Amino acid sequence: MAAMDPALAQLTDRIRAAAADGHRLRIRGAGTKDFYGESPQGELLATGALTGITSYEPSELVVTARAGTPLAELEAALAACGQCLPFEPPRFGPSGTGTVGGMIAAGLCGPARASVGAVRDYVLGATLVNGRGEVLAFGGQVMKNVAGYDISRLLAGSLGTLGLIAEVSLKVLPIAPAEATLRFECTQSDALRLLNGWGAQPLPLNASRWSEQDATGALWLRLRGAVAAVDAACRHLGGERQPDAQAQPDWQAARDQRLPWFGIPGAHSLWRLSVPQTAPAIDFETAPLLEWHGAQRWYLASANQGARLRAAARTAGGHATLFRIADGASQAARSVPRFDALSAPLARIHRALLREFDPHAVFDHARLLGAD
Incomplete structure (x- = not known):
């Protein structure tokens, strides 16, 4: 049997x-998403030593990287081969762009x-260290590899409650x-009416955002795809085409929440509503x-x-998350639960998973589920 990587062995x-000692650990990559979820608790377990892209097959559209690998490093390697992470993971914080493990966990x-x-x-596969200290491998490096529960995908959004994500294999796609x-x-x-109508048409829709600026509402629509398809859609939809030199940085700012709209004034906090795309405008x-396309509303x-x-x-038909609390917010604001309460059946499933993967409650369960 091959020897375990020293950094992974230490963790x-x-x-x-x-x-064994009954201590609680909080897993942390670059710390760019420390604000997300309930306040982190426990001794720090840093993944910074677990770095490196361990496998990349551009022709197979698959990359494998360790949890502490900077997201910027992974994206640069993909871009050099004309590929990308299509879901555009946000990169928060002025000090860095986060890690691969943090991207999955959040x-x-x-x-x-x-x-x-x-x-x-x-997510095609992952290596996880559970609360017993067992190193488990799930999935693989191909799309059709799952029999039974797809545990590797279950890690997405788990906020480190199920274990330490040591390595992950991802499907990537060519840049449009x-x-x-x-x-x-x-x-x-x-804007909602237009987006709902366009969604029923064979258009290369990729992203959209609407906001007000100086009391004037504006909808930005990004098209991506084949040259002929994008050009035809532009002619069909009309609107004012934006220069790429202006539009692309704006989309990056939207991705990383650096648009002026996201400045949090005074005691106001940032709330994220996840609702059906067809839901009407909310009176507020x-x-x-x-x-x-209307499904995420800030x-x-x-x-x-x-x-x-x-x-x-x-x-x-959706739910709301207290995504980010403003600096200097009152104690009342800080005591508001970050996530909506789960229904009783979902709560039972969550807690059953936690008992299976972390029976000794080593990891910070409250980060996701709140205090018991």
Whole structure:
């Protein structure tokens, strides 16, 4: 049997010791998403030593990387071969762009998610260290490799509660040969109507966003695909085509939440509503920023407005997340649960999974599920 990688062996030993001593660990990559979920608890277990792209087959559209590999390093390697992560994982924080393990654990996606799929749709396999200190491998490096439960995809969005993600294999795609961004001045309701109508047509839709600026609403629509398909869609849709030199940085800013809209003023926090694309505009004091063809809606709201947003999201058939709390927010704001409460059946499934993967509660379960 091949010897275990020294960095992985050291982390595994710490997990086993924590299980034996009753200590709690919080897994951390670059820390760019420390704000997401409930406040992290436990001793730090850093993945920074688990770095490197261990396998990359451009012709097979598959890459394998260790958890601590900087996302920027992975994306640069893919770009050099004309490929990309289509779901555009957000990169937060001025000090770095996050890690591959953090990308999977958070399960967050950028502007293209509604058209290309989520993080979990691109996870082919993973190596995980569970709460017993066992190194487990799931999936593989091909698409049709799953028999039974697809555990590797279950890790997407688990926030480190099931174990330490040591390595992950991902499906990648070629960069689209053509791209164009169109701008339309319209209200929120008109934007939703247009997006719903376009979604029923054979158009190379890739991403959209709507927001108000200086009391004027505008919808930005990104097209990606074959040159002929993008050019034909531009002629069919109309709108004002944006220069690539302006549009592409704006989409990157939207992906990383660096648009001016995301500046959090005063005591207002950032709320994320996930609703059906066809849900009508929600009546609220301030206008949101819409993404994912209307399925993701961002609101700036104070702590005492959160209940209204959660009720509105449930009425629309979705849920609301307190995504980011403003600096200097009150204690009342900090005590609001980050995630909506799970239904009783889903809560039972979550806790059963936690018992199976982490029976000694080594990892920070409260990050995802809140305090018991």
